[in-house]
Amino acid sequence: MKNNIPYKTYLTEKEIPESWYNVRADMQNDHRPLLNPATMQPVTVADLSSVFCEELAKQELNTTDRYIPIPEEIRNFYKMFRPSPLIRAYFLEEVLDTPAEIYYKYEGGNTSGSHKLNSAIAQAYYAKKQGLKGVTTETGAGQWGTALAMACGYFDLDCKVYMVRVSAEQKPDRVAIMETYNADVTMSPSDTTEVGRKMLLDPANRNGSLGTAISEAVEYAVLNEGYRYTLGSVLNQVLIHQSIIGLESKLAMEKIDRYPDVVIGCAGGGSNLGGLMSAFMADRLTGKQSPYFIAVEPASCPSMTRGKFAYDYCDTGQVTPLAKMYTLGHGFIPPASHAGGLRFHGMSPILSQLYHDGYLDEARSVTQKEIFEVAGLFAKVEGTLPAPESAHAIKTAIDEALKCKETGEKKVILFGLTGTGYFDMSAYRRYRENDLDDTPPTDESIAKGLANLPAQPDF
């Protein structure tokens, strides 16, 4: 090791932050309001409370509290897997022969295998506290569903997961883990909801999509007493809970006397990047020093780099509120060959607004081949087999480190390693067998998706 910075920097359990950070309190321009799809008026806590439990409805609309205390029960659960380590990528730096320092915050060291557990336990907790019977959700790759199943298992809450059928069929082990935590996993589209039954009329919809699964989960929650809906990304409440990643990262970097020049996160719905950047974005928004922020998305699902900043639904079934965000249209589905995750058609309204206003500095897209190539390298030199999602950030961190090699700059690069790739081995296999098509969506297919946007309301 080159100097006194350890390979892994841990905070103590007592240093786990006592509050989450709510970036909206510091944003100069708040994101445009979420709209109730029935009235096309800004949603109220009352509107949202039929979908989310009340405390979360309040968090969703909270623009004033910079810090939201983390209940003790949640902090106790966090101790099972937090503080997560901040890792100095010594081995990667060495093979890259870069003067840059590369750090990553590793969120995969829990059974769900990703950062999603940070918000799952919060959403389950508030549901339990409200005396609910259970929660519903959708899951694609299964990371969020597993996290929610764990959280519900812990609080003895009923957990109803709508899983995109093609994912469920490809990942029986993910289903089995959720079931081990007593979750009830339904393949979507299903005949348990009106939205599902409608989709099933056309056999072309059989494989399912995240958008349809969301619609099903929302419908079930709204129509069944004692249930509420939960979501693993996109929403403001999720970014609040995920802020723990960035808060811990900043504290850990202070311990080793560093501040990042660049912060890089993969971005699907925005939960990881929004979380990782939190404490540093607070610095930016309050006029202190700030890193350069980069969002990385798949070339197959390029909401920020090729989408439009517009009001759109968050789901195919149009049952969710409309959000102003970077979107490819709520009907957009990445090409079937896409195996790299991050398949949501839109982007967190907060991140969208920050990007629109220039606080989130840059969005990039990378191809599948690029991510699986660096994933293999990373696994070999740093030991951890990354989730394809995380590999988007690895790819960009490597690119930035190689730029430093050219310029001689000793930049401090921080990226989010959101999870492990254990359940993505079929995607890894397809990469090895040269079976991943990397043709990006055509301009026509992007235009077709955007043609689906609703009439733009004046908010």
Add this chain to the structure above:
Amino acid sequence: MKNNIPYKTYLTEKEIPESWYNVRADMQNDHRPLLNPATMQPVTVADLSSVFCEELAKQELNTTDRYIPIPEEIRNFYKMFRPSPLIRAYFLEEVLDTPAEIYYKYEGGNTSGSHKLNSAIAQAYYAKKQGLKGVTTETGAGQWGTALAMACGYFDLDCKVYMVRVSAEQKPDRVAIMETYNADVTMSPSDTTEVGRKMLLDPANRNGSLGTAISEAVEYAVLNEGYRYTLGSVLNQVLIHQSIIGLESKLAMEKIDRYPDVVIGCAGGGSNLGGLMSAFMADRLTGKQSPYFIAVEPASCPSMTRGKFAYDYCDTGQVTPLAKMYTLGHGFIPPASHAGGLRFHGMSPILSQLYHDGYLDEARSVTQKEIFEVAGLFAKVEGTLPAPESAHAIKTAIDEALKCKETGEKKVILFGLTGTGYFDMSAYRRYRENDLDDTPPTDESIAKGLANLPAQPDF
């Protein structure tokens, strides 16, 4: 949390032990010598050096050095996933309502998902240092194979894994991970070795067994220049490397001012229990305070509880040295319904001797249903989904904690959580579907296995 003991206790990286512990230096009675199957005489370093790389052959026969320095390259690699946390099972204690304190050393926080990486990196390092081209090995469940693939990937060594065919077919994701680390995975029995070809003559052998896979891996290593054989358990060298678990455990317990009353480890070949008990067994052998040691094995493969302390081969093909150990006979194969791991017919010669001499206090066997039941409970309350192997130790720790509830004793219980259950979800599924037969081997099948023992040499 009840008191000031944190949920997770970490050592600093600087506190990672600088030497492994070699228990043989302290044993009153050394285990009976390994015998060369060709000469039936004690093996020499020269004998072993055609199978193992030289440094490891020396470690295998080392009876004098209490401590063996860990090379810096290995300590650097260790930093990727060590020190591993010592976890206070607060949540488990609470549901059990026990006055006991339960701790576990968690070794699953790395991509191989188990403690096997501790020895894999050492074996790969010495092979690399000797200038070898590659190493061979066998794997059953895939934990050891994955660990070795990671280690070889790191050192750019060729890694040839013979994987029990039925496991490889059931666990394509395990195969894909090994291949991602560039290992070459061959299903055993295979036509790449004489032993394999012989086995394939009888279609009943098609599924393979650990014993056959060992024979194939050894044969390949001996007959191909630049290759040596490696093994993930049973051998003395493995117990030396795994001693890091116990050394770290003892240091971590000192930090929180505790000493275990009971140490519990699952035992297949003995790598985990041998490692976990190391520093505490040193105390016992040198007349200091000592915990009560319990080995836990599956009722389906009960080498210590129903086997015989006798000389036997470590493999079906009888190409490996003979060892005096608790064994069910080298032809013994657990019932097909067995899904809980720990399927080796014998037991580490060191552990066997310690058990025979009363230093390892007790061996117990538990059934599959028992282990999957506690595995589900543990996953829910402690968050981590355990490997079925580890669940053997969990079951026994719970039993001991419940005894304390009856007696009111505040015992300090330490067990080894060797790994995660990610790749055992088909076994979990079978448990949930009530598809695990728990009929133990009949007395006849045990007798049949033991009838296979070679004529006992006089050592």
